[in-house]
Structures are given as structure tokens and as C-alpha cells.
Amino acid sequence: MANETVAKVKVDPRDAKLSMAHFFVAFSALALGGLMGLLQTLVRSGKWELPWGIDYYQVLTVHGVLLGLVLTTFFIMGFQYAAVSRTTGGHSNAARRLGWIGFWIMLIGTLMAATMILLKEASVLYTFYAPLKAHWIFYLGLTFVVVGSWIDGAAQIMTYAKWRKNNPGQPSPLLSFMAVINTVMWIVATLGVAATVLFQLLPWSLGLVDTVDVLVSRTLFWYFGHPLVYFWLLPAYMCWYAIIPKIIGGKIFSDSLARLSFILFLLFSIPVGFHHQLTEPGIDPAWKFLQVILTFMVVIPSLMTAFSLFATFERYGRSKGATGLFGWFRVLPWNDARFTVPFIGMAAFIPAGAGGIINASNQMDQVVHNTIWITGHFHLTLATSVVLTFFGISYWLIPHLTGRKLTKAMNKLAIIQAWVWFIGMTFMSGAMHFEGLLGGPRRSAFSTYGGAKQAAEWIPYQVAQAVGGSILFLGIILVLIIFVNLAFFAPKGEEEFPVAEAEDNAEKAPMVFENWKLWLGITAALILFAYTIPFIDIIQNAPPGSKGFQTWNKW
Structure with a gap:
């Protein structure tokens, strides 16, 4: 009975191994993508030029693809795989094999796409809009990442379906239900990008067709x-x-x-x-x-x-x-990084959500469309709310998966890291929003668009972005130090995978949700x-x- 109780509250070591493989790729992407972000802000300040013939748009593409697509997809799949394992009692051998197949296909695709970007054959940004054209290996690599994520997600759905079969009439564990919802949404959504890559961009890049319908692609x-x-x-x-x-x-x-x-x-x-x-x-x-x-x-x-x-x-x-x-507010556990780091992300989502309302409004979008305001908005939503929460998750999940402990020293460093990140993002994202209201373009290096007078108005905000980007890169270094410590050097021990329970008098969730x-x-x-x-x-x-x-x- 005791062994069964432990099994229910701890991720199976075989599942932990696959989740950790995802996290190693995710944090590697964070390191390289973060460096590219720092270089971008330095170039945009007008005070520094890229060395060794490196192109700005090459750097911009690496940053967007690695952080917007690779970091997020690998982290999310690793986290959800562990969450489903934790709340259902573990994956089957068939689901594990499927998960590993998906992981390796995703990794191969990532390496293919990254190689083409580094060879200057795919400086097309993470949106890869036509008529910008990349090498066919880049598009094939992106296809592998998408297909691999489908297979990875199928492993989670398989385990969820098995739990449902073994527990008829019972609502599924909340975390597993949420993971499956997100996976299903991802599969349905990626049908669009898979269609444009497979039927438009890949044949076009291979020379099989001469043109593409750009509006269909977009x-x-x-x-x-x-x-x-x-x-x-x-x-x-x-x-x-x-x-x-x-x-x-x-x-x-x-x-x-x-x-x-x-x-x-x-x-x-x-x-x-x-x-x-x-x-x-x-x-x-x-x-x-x-x-x-x-x-x-x-x-x-x-x-x-x-x-x-x-x-x-x-x-x-x-x-x-x-x-x-x-x-x-005063009695919340502010000394616990597992709470404080995600809470800062929650707070950042308030202005991020307000910015999203502006972007989605037909009239107000005319003011900010294609300006660096949009970039600032992405850095509030993804790079603050989401990424800080991901960091907060990793501070207990990594030691849980590796059989180690989050020490007081690492807990304190994690809180410092979160505030460093918050300060850096306040400078950078705030400056992007203000520059966007003045018409500063997105996706571009320092320029004189709009004339010298217009550009002069942007300079202080571009310098502020460089300051913020430098502080953020310091935050990335701190995250990587914590990750390496929790994965390899922290003391051996048992770190909890915390899963909350519903209120004692709460009604059972209606089965219509399933x-x-x-x-x-x-x-x-x-x-x-x-x-x-x-x-x-x-x-x-x-x-x-x-x-x-x-x-x-x-x-």
C-alpha cells in the first residue's frame, strides 16, 4: 500500500527521463536564443554592430525560432508528459515509446532548421512569411518539429484514454484533463502551419512550383x-x-x-x-x-x-x-520561489492582457500594427507571464525528476532571478511599447525610417531596450546556473510534485466536460x-x- 501511495505522488523514473530530455533541449534553446536577443537589442541601440559578417535578420530568426517555438514546445511537452504521469499513475511502455519517437523527431527537425538559419539559408524570422524564402531543409525541419509534437502529444492522450477506460464515470485528474485540452488545441491549430509548409512553401523552395499565394500562406x-x-x-x-x-x-x-x-x-x-x-x-x-x-x-x-x-x-x-x-496579500509565501516566480508572471499578465485587447481592436490596432509595440506585447505575454511561470515550474519539477532538493541557496537565487527578469523586462518591454506608439517599426534593425527627426525620437527607447536586454541576459545566466545545479549538483532527496485538491465540499465535475x-x-x-x-x-x-x-x- 505504501508503494502504491508513493507511485501516485511521484513521476515514474522512466517518464522522468523523457521529461528531462525535453528540458535539456528547452534550456539549451534558452541559452542560445537569449544570447541572440541580447545582440538584437545592442544593434538596435545604434551603438554596436554585429561582428564576423553576422546578419541582423539571421540573429532575429534564431531568437524567434528558438525561444518562440523550440523552448516553448519542448518545455510544454516535457511538463505535460510529467503532469499526466504524476496524476494518472504513469505511462504505459507503448506511450513511452511513442513519447521518445516524438522527442527524437522534434529534435532532428530542430537541428535541421537551426542549421539552415546558422548557414544564412533561412533568415525568414519565426513567422517565415512568403515571399521570404528559406532552404527546403528549414521547412522540412519545421514539419518534423510539428509532426514530432503530434506524436509526443499522442502519448499523453493515450495515457489519459487508458485512465478514463479504467475509471468509468469518474472525472479525469485535472492536470491530465488540462494537458489533453492543450494538446488537442495544438494538434488542431498546427494543421494550418503544416498545410502551408507542406503544400506551399516546401514545394516552392524545392523549385516544384514558381509561385505561392501569399495571402493563403499568411x-x-x-x-x-x-x-x-x-x-x-x-x-x-x-x-x-x-x-x-x-x-x-x-x-x-x-x-x-x-x-x-x-x-x-x-x-x-x-x-x-x-x-x-x-x-x-x-x-x-x-x-x-x-x-x-x-x-x-x-x-x-x-x-x-x-x-x-x-x-x-x-x-x-x-x-x-x-x-x-x-x-x-501579506500572508502569501513570498519567500518560496515556487510561488513568487509564477506570481510575478501572473501580475505581468494584467498589462499584457490589456495590450492584447488593443491589438485585437480594429481601430486601435491601426495605431500599433507592425510597430515594435507588438514585440513589446509578446515579451509581456510569452517572455514574462509564460516564461517566468515555466521557470517557477522548473524550480521544483527538475529536482523532482532528478531525485534532488531545491536548497535554500537555490531558492533565494531563484527569487533574485525573477526580480532581475522583471526589472529587465520593465525596461525592454516598456521601451518597446513607447517606441511603438511613436511609430518605431518591428522586425528591423536601427534605421532612419520616417526621417532623421523621427529616428531621433526612437533612440532613447532603443537604448533602454539595450539596457533591459542586458539585464535579461543576466537573468538567463542565473536561470541556467539554477537549472544545472538542480539537474546535476543539488543534494539528493525528494522534492514534491505539488498537485492541489478541490475544496472538501466541492461537487464532482460534470462528466459533460469529458x-x-x-x-x-x-x-x-x-x-x-x-x-x-x-x-x-x-x-x-x-x-x-x-x-x-x-x-x-x-x-
């Missing part, structure tokens, strides 16, 4: 590109909903509310890509307006999450004797409703032959 990318943001975000929500309450000594406010919010993210995160294309011709404004409305529907589960989190904090605070409106035919059916219906007619319209009204391609190329 539409398929943004069908994927917006749910990509939620693929990043939902694992952070998993931590906020189901792990943070356990760390502070509280309970999950509502298991059912958490499940409902994740289902709403699945429904409303995919059919909204047009809000990234509000300024593009060739798309009927009525369909843009519809997708803007659907975009704002995502505010609902976001507000549900905020309500649930602060209710959890307040109820915990009241149990400790806190009084007044914000008395609970009705995948219903939720996938609604998701498919929303996607078909939002995309079928405009997609047919885009194809029927495409410019003939290479004419349209040349028009975009001049642009």
Missing part, C-alpha cells in the same frame, strides 16, 4: 499563430490553477470552473486568426469583424481564471487570519464557420500566376 499561418499563444499560456494556467494552491497550502477554488475555462480556450482560440490580418487586403471586412468578436470571447475564460486565482488567495489568507480587502465528441464538434463548427467562406473567397480572387507574388515581393 492566413494558414495565423490560423495557427494565435492559438500558438494559448499553447504557450495554458501550461502556465495549469500551474496557476492546480499547482500554486497546493504550494501556498490552499485548495482549488473550483475544479469545474477550471475545466470550463480550458474548454472555452479550445473553442475560441483557433477561429480568430484574422485579427492578426486586420490591415491586409483580400479579406472581407465583415469576416475580420466576426473574428474580432470571437477574439474578445477569450476574455471570458481569462477573467474566470483571474477570479479563481484571487479567490484562492483570499480564502487562504482568511484561513490565516488576514482581514481587510487586501490583507491576504464529452470530446461535443467539444471537438463545436470547435470544428466554429472553425468552418469562421474560415470556409473567406478562404474560398481568397482563393477565387487570387491574383493570376506570378503577378500577385511580384506585387507582394515589391511590398
